[in-house]
Amino acid sequence: MYDGKLAVLTISRGGNVTATYAWGDIADNKPGVADGEGKIFGNTLKLRRLPNGGDVSAVMQADGTLAVTYGLADRTYTGTFTKQ
Template sequence: MDGQYEGKLAVLTVSSGGQVTVSYAWGDVADNKPGVADGAGRIVGNTLKLGRLPNGADATFAMQPDGTLSATYALAGQTYTGAFTRQ
């Protein structure tokens, strides 16, 4: 994410209404140490918007035509962007 930290997203469940459960892991970012948080969100169109994570971050992921996810991660007044690829 902006060359400053790494993140990983695992989608655990997807309901027919677009509700999802996820596990999100992040590296060192701002004053937060690396961690993992379970969360929930919703897919609308090609965008997955997570509810606020326990560390206070907001994360959004949009599927791109090339199969990557364009990610936006906002925490403590800073916004980070990057691309996630399937591993």
Template sequence: MYEGKLAVLTISPRGSVTVTYAWGDLADNRPGVADGAGKIVGTTLKLGRLPNGADASFAMQPDGTLAVTYALAGHTYTGTFARQ
């Protein structure tokens, strides 16, 4: 199991966002936290590349959860985030 947390800090009227993203152990990637920026298009938030080299996107689902895609070092991981 992989754990992560996403905190959306700001959202502009045009969909630009700033976030803080925290992640746990995943393969060779150690836990960490990073501030980042991204863009919301439709129901998907796509972050710019994180400092650890990962790409992450979050798609809002009808039940209020986020479907997460996290790509790092040639591997893609998927999962769901629930609001806490």
């Protein structure tokens, strides 16, 4: 199991976002936090590559949860995030 949190800080016209992503222990990557920028396309938020090399995308589901994919070092981790 891997822990992660996503906080969308701003959303501007055209779907541009700023966000903070936090992750727990994952592979050889120690826990950390990174600020990032990205864009919303329909119901999908895609962040630009984070400073640690991670790629994050999140798809809003009908039940209000986010189906999140986190890619790092040729591995892909998936999970569901709920609003807290």
